[in-house]
Amino acid sequence: MRRVSRIAIAGVATAALAVTVSACGSSSTSAEAGGGKSKGIGLAYDVGGKGDQSFNDAAFAGLQKAEKAFGVSGRDVEPQDGESTADKVQRLEQLAKSGYNPVIGVGFVYSPAVKEVAAKYPKVTFGIIDDNEVQAKNVADLVFHEEQSSYLAGVAAAKTTKKNHIGFIGGVDVPLIHKFEAGFVQGAQSVNPKIKIEKQYLTETADQGGFSSPDKGENAANGQIDAGADVVYHAAGLSGQGVIKAAAAHKIWAIGVDSDQYQQAALAKYKNSILTSALKNVEGAVYDLAKSVIKDKKPQNGEIRGSLDNGGVSLADSNPVFKNNADLQAALKKAEEGIKNGTIKVKTS
Template sequence: MRRVSRIAVAGVATAALAVTVSACGSSSTSSKGGGESKGIGLAYDVGGKGDQSFNDAAYAGLQKAEKEFKIGGRDIEPQDGESDADKVQRLETLAKQGYNPIIGVGYSYAPAVKEVAAKYPKVTFGIIDDDTIKAKNVADMVFHEEQSSYLAGVTAARTTKKNHIGFIGGVDIPLIHKFEAGFVQGAQSVNPKIKIEKQYLTETAQEGGFSSPDKGENAANGQIDAGADVVYHAAGLSGQGVIKAAAEHKVWAIGVDSDQYEQSALAKYKDSILTSALKNVEGAVYDLAKSVIKDKKPLTGEIRGSLDNGGVGLADTNPTFQGDAGLQAALKKAEDGIKSGSIQVKTS
């Protein structure tokens, strides 16, 4: 299978995706903005830069846009226990400094993006993993995570030697339920009787479900001790602990969001990372920046990445994954079925 590439925005244009023309952002304190963009503003979700997953993918999009469009950028880390008011202040600071577009990396930014976007109507805002804002100057960048997770489930079910696999979600929320639902359905399409361990690390993000490698490691150790020999995580920074546990037990891990086999911080574990369910956050960030800075036609409305438009997929960098002809044939069949609609992937 081909690695996921940059989202083809034209391929996801729908009635819900309204492409509008607006002026670039301002470096003044005016609430309306105006003037030339200073560059991209990026506000990270819990876990921050260095998670080798979700946030790092957003940063890669910022870097690509900076280089290609010869612009600046500013990325800001989250704080422990921060409130929506803290997020509002962070976004307002970026707007006042003239950054445009400004992107909240994660669903937790929804209240802040909605509030600040209303104050700065000439600045384009983006939010990743939330589709509830629906404002004229906001791009709701979301994904069919269940589709890539279905392929991860097919991979796990065809790779396990024990007919026993595991799923670890960072936080027990609807977004992560999509990963679990797709994974379970994909695995059961191969073997309806396969045993699947399932665990969420925390009930809320504030408890560290996306930012605690030790929690991920402990959960993975438990699932592996129970018999799972392939473990898939959707847990952000906590997933590093899942991958560590898999490597120590010499079983397979399946990563998420970024190609974790290629991440330098995980290099010593890479031989245990079979593949990763990719979510092209990098492409979403880049495309929004391009629409504002180069095209002068900011993207707004819902923009949803899927298998069909390259917004989600599986990484194919591990030679073991690449070389399994039977697995590749099964994945091709599954991918074709999802694209044609003959396979309807559940989201819960």
């Protein structure tokens, strides 16, 4: 599998642009692209890139699983710091032109680029994770009920805190991350309506580093811990590593996100402070889209949403302290059943 580093992609940009420009005069080039056998999966990472032990790494795990299952290669490409939509368009076009199918943008920031490039390459299937605004026959919108797993995280936090004081840290102040906060707060308050909850967003926009700055996450967590929180839940991508580091330093609990962060090798020295993680099955979404294109020859399209019902979201139970807490597990089971049968309506904002 070929991978392009964050530094390398910047060096390739000029050459890629030249290829793009030279092809502009031929509409047939775009129409015919992707019509042959798929070379494999093209994956373009979100802010923070691979190595975040969270969102992007879950997507990479799905790519690896598909490579092994279907005997194809894959190409995963890192984002550039401060890049524009035009950079994302160029990246997706290069993947499509090179024969990768499906081509997947990891994160809602790819929405404008996927919309533009999918129209140019109708024979290529595109996926976008965490956005359902792109409506096209060759686009699969891979989205999730993040608020449901966050509700369970809130229950876990409220059942675990010794101070009735917990915290939430979001990477960027956007509607997607508001869903995490809303579910977490509602779940915690279902256990204790008077529980104190610290809430903070690291940045207003993604390009300010909210999803890619462990130092920002660590500083925010230190502030919440100093204020009295003894369980802190993050939805902050790579920045969440700083939250977990701070939790370990203060010997309080952190709740991870997207991937099972208790199991992540890069976070092993902090694992005993990771109570659980609110999982989003990005790995499965990437794999399933690849399977639909490469093996089934019936590409997914439209909105495909993961939930508690279909296993698209859940809570990790790797930490024995979490798994063996009978009272906590009973409360989580009751909450999950309520969400699934509709007696609990989880808020999204």
